[in-house]
Amino acid sequence: MQPSTVVVLDNGGGLIKAGFGGEMDPTAIIPNCLFRPLSSKKWLHPSPISTTPSSAAAAAAASDPIDLTSAAVRRPLDRGYLINPDLQRDIWAHLLSSLLFPQRPNLGGPSHSSLLLTEPLFSLPSVQRATDELVFEDLGFAALYVADSPSLAHLYEASRRPSGLASKAQCSLVVDCGFSFTHAAPVFQNFTLNYAVKRIDLGGKALTNYLKELVSYRSVNVMDETFLMDDVKERLCFVSLDVARDLKIARCAMWETWESSRFEWVYLVLTVCEMGNEGNLEKDDILRKPGKENLLRCTYVLPDGVTHTKGFVKDPDEAQRYLSLTDGDRDQTPNGNADQPQVTEKLENRKKTDLTKNEFDLTNERFLVPEMIFHPADLGMNQAGLAECIVRAVNSCHPDLHPLLYESIILTGGSTLFPRIAQRLEKELRPLVPDDYRVKITAQEDPILSVWRGGSLLASSPDFEAMCVTKAEYEELGSARCRRRFFH
Numbered sequence: 001m002q003p004s005t006v007v008v009l010d011n012g013g014g015l016i017k018a019g020f021g022g023e024m025d026p027t028a029i030i031p032n033c034l035f036r037p038l039s040s041k042k043w044l045h046p047s048p049i050s051t052t053p054s055s056a057a058a059a060a061a062a063s064d065p066i067d068l069t070s071a072a073v074r075r076p077l078d079r080g081y082l083i084n085p086d087l088q089r090d091i092w093a094h095l096l097s098s099l100l101f102p103q104r105p106n107l108g109g110p111s112h113s114s115l116l117l118t119e120p121l122f123s124l125p126s127v128q129r130a131t132d133e134l135v136f137e138d139l140g141f142a143a144l145y146v147a148d149s150p151s152l153a154h155l156y157e158a159s160r161r162p163s164g165l166a167s168k169a170q171c172s173l174v175v176d177c178g179f180s181f182t183h184a185a186p187v188f189q190n191f192t193l194n195y196a197v198k199r200i201d202l203g204g205k206a207l208t209n210y211l212k213e214l215v216s217y218r219s220v221n222v223m224d225e226t227f228l229m230d231d232v233k234e235r236l237c238f239v240s241l242d243v244a245r246d247l248k249i250a251r252c253a254m255w256e257t258w259e260s261s262r263f264e265w266v267y268l269v270l271t272v273c274e275m276g277n278e279g280n281l282e283k284d285d286i287l288r289k290p291g292k293e294n295l296l297r298c299t300y301v302l303p304d305g306v307t308h309t310k311g312f313v314k315d316p317d318e319a320q321r322y323l324s325l326t327d328g329d330r331d332q333t334p335n336g337n338a339d340q341p342q343v344t345e346k347l348e349n350r351k352k353t354d355l356t357k358n359e360f361d362l363t364n365e366r367f368l369v370p371e372m373i374f375h376p377a378d379l380g381m382n383q384a385g386l387a388e389c390i391v392r393a394v395n396s397c398h399p400d401l402h403p404l405l406y407e408s409i410i411l412t413g414g415s416t417l418f419p420r421i422a423q424r425l426e427k428e429l430r431p432l433v434p435d436d437y438r439v440k441i442t443a444q445e446d447p448i449l450s451v452w453r454g455g456s457l458l459a460s461s462p463d464f465e466a467m468c469v470t471k472a473e474y475e476e477l478g479s480a481r482c483r484r485r486f487f488h
Contacts (some may be wrong), residue, residue, distance in 0.1 A: 021459025152454030
């Protein structure tokens with residue numbers, strides 16, 4: 001079997017990356033969904049994308065000329081697991097027949113090709129059977145190999161840095177933070193140690209939903225704008241290195257926006273609750289801090305359906321002002337010392353929110369949304385944050401592996417694209433790790449494509465054919481017995 005006859009399919013909850021083994025980049029990247037705009041009565045397939053946004057919705061919004069305002073979305077995966085095989089069959093068939101095999105007409109289609117498919121860890125037997133039926137009976141592939149994302153991400157990182165610890169020790173801790181969930185998975189000798197994997201039921205989809213709620217309560221109702229709010233999240237959200245400081249900076253701009261509305265005292269209470277230990281906030285403190293030059297404040301313009309059908313950031317330079325804040329700027333405020341009295345503008349001259357405009361401002365939403373990765377309890381989830389999740393995964397392994405795992409943490413998945421996430425994770429992790437262990441976090445070159453590229457490397461290896469389950473074996477032995485070959 002030639003490497004070029006292996007189809008590599010990284011079937012994510014947000015994006016599907018598909019191509020042929022041995023190549024550097026996938027042939028096609030499409031959102032793993034169907035959508036129905038208000039202008040259409042039919043469910044449509046999103047167009048392929050050439051860029052790699054970190055979510056399916058933003059990818060569709062960026063690539064499709066159709067106005068996706070308030071478009072409905074159907075997804076075959078929920079929380080990472082297949083719940084609608086018929087919809088997944090439709091998406092895969094469109095991908096293979098329209099985007100993939102037309103690029104290689106001499107291959108003869110799926111019946112003359114093998115498939116390397118990524119599947120979430122701990123997939124249920126019923127889901128595995130449904131997947132095997134799709135691959136062998138509906139699509140007619142000649143052979144199948146099922147891999148998990150952490151092992152492929154480790155393989156790609158080890159090949160990219162042959163002199164690195166992940167390659168030399170054949171050991172790493174892969175933090176896969178994607179669309180549906182987050183896994184901290186130890187990998188040893190290219191095999192994921194399933195007994196040590198820890199999971200957080202939170203990913204890019206949950207973060208987008210949280211951002212929808214925040215913006216809908218404070219500015220304009222966007223609960224039906226999945227594609228739009230994905231774009232807002234990816235363009236404007238970032239990970240804070242000091243949450244208490246950034247909340248102190250953000251609150252002045254937000255009070256200025258809301259002080260003339262009937263929600264002003266409700267919002268003050270919400271701000272006090274968000275501040276936690278900063279709960280001794282008083283109204284006078286806020287009023288004497290002007291928000292016009294707030295480093296965190298930025299404006300997003302909504303589509304109007306006439307001059308522009310996509311949303312955009314009003315001032316890209318304004319959106320990047322937060323980069324001037326470093327980890328050491330604990331007492332920095334927009335205009336100097338917070339304790340220094342400042343001239344307060346008259347109430348009637350302060351800037352007010354014009355609800356007739358097709359735009360809204362963001363301040364603390366920009367960093368409170370990614371903050372949920374580190375503190376899921378703030379969303380009411382009874383789960384550990386990312387740093388504690390990593391510690392639990394490491395402690396589940398043999399003690400001899402602990403220093404190696406902490407020194408070779410690999411970040412992958414679209415939700416690791418938030419700026420400063422690696423620095424914040426190291427800051428959170430350091431107090432939880434023994435002092436004599438070194439902590440090193442590596443952000444992958446392209447966290448969206450790293451798993452697919454690892455699959456492409458595996459598919460081009462000379463041993464790949466022997467690792468696959470053929471269609472004849474599936475028909476003779478059934479799904480359950482064939483799956484034992486993929487169990488590690």
